[in-house]
Amino acid sequence: MNGLRVRDLSFSYGPKQALNTVSFDVDQGRFCALLGPNGAGKSTLFSCLTRLLTTPDGTISVAGHDLAAAPRKALAQLGIVFQQSTLDLDLTVRQNLSYFAALHGLSGRNAARRIDAALDKLHMLERSHEKARALNGGHRRRAEIARALIHDPAILLLDEPTVGLDAAARAAITDHVHALADQGTTVLWATHLTDEVAPTDHLVILHQAQVLTEGTAADICDGAPLQDVFLQRTAIPA
Template sequence: MSIEVRQLSFRYGKKAALKDVDFSLESGQFCALLGPNGAGKSTLFALLTRLYAMQNGSIVLNDLDLQKHPTQVMQQLGVVFQQSTLDLDLSVQQNLAYHASLHGLCGTQARLRIAEELQRMDMSNRAHDKVRALNGGHRRRVEIARALLHQPSVLLLDEPTTGLDPKARKALNHYVRQLCADTQLTVLWATHLIDEILPEDRVLLIHQGQLLSSGTGHDLCELSNKQHLADAFEYLTQQTDTAA
């Protein structure tokens, strides 16, 4: 297993943000983390990336427990945050070189990796442009290139299409799927947008801090007796609202 999350719970004071979340992902899998705003997706990401201290449960990445082996786990993790975290006044190359150094890459090795990832993203000709000069889609591509510089085995993307137009959203989604297929990268793609998910995708449906389903999009439709994923999503989240 690439990621194993067991009995993960988290509270902000008295308010429970995650309740006994339990799932595992296989290597090379594209998995959507679907949930409305406030469902607990970003909290889950903050725990997976060690930004928040764990309160209950465990997170294991490639057989390494995050709490016991934080260094090794972080080496295998690439992250694209919801809000852009690039330095707008620095060039693409400078932004990537900074990240490379944080992961212990420097000099020729860093330059080679940066060139490789930019080429893969079709962004080689923008290496020396300031990030400020790039459009939203290109900035996202740079952030993905950055997240992959240290060759992680797992890529976490927290609502990466926020602020992008439909065309750029589609292109980015397609690109990450291709990356997943080509490199055996495990991808966890958090979103609240149904159109970013294919029926055959593995979907973790999260709502009010609870994992409602962890099968494929098809399974979700079957579970709710609906034909379309959007209807299934609405039905399942509404049911939880009623129960609450």
């Protein structure tokens, strides 16, 4: 399978189980929303997907590469946007991307071509010579997403990428990332905000370390508002 495959993944911080036999698939070119309330396990899952955390319990396959058995090949297929911004504010957008290109072994014309293509996808080419410090929050996020695409990964992981952004910037970024999926990039988008999920998205609801349900958002909702379905499914009995 060329997308993302997670099977029976478990992880504990000491006695605290943060992931409990989590399994789900994201087909190639699909936008998958990983929806869960605070503490559901989303960031822990991202840490396992990026090998910041490792566990012998379960398997992860990235674009056909087993993450534990072939970590370099698997990680090469991942583009990652973490919750906290990691742009160097004193560098221009282009310099931030050039630095990352160099880390991926890209240089010269090839790097310039990849940087232009990535910035163009996020409609950020015209801001490439601005310092990151001068950008608003939405444009900084778009620069980070472009940076995550430089090495042409098959799969893009975004951990609550719209935190702290206003409604217009949130909408612009969700639209841009849906467009990336339409162009063939597999997307895993972690959020606790139901309005970021489109009816046609693949949806995985994570709650208290477990997958509650997985499928197309429209099928899961069956005509009801996702907000109602989500609150009902994740209600903790008093």
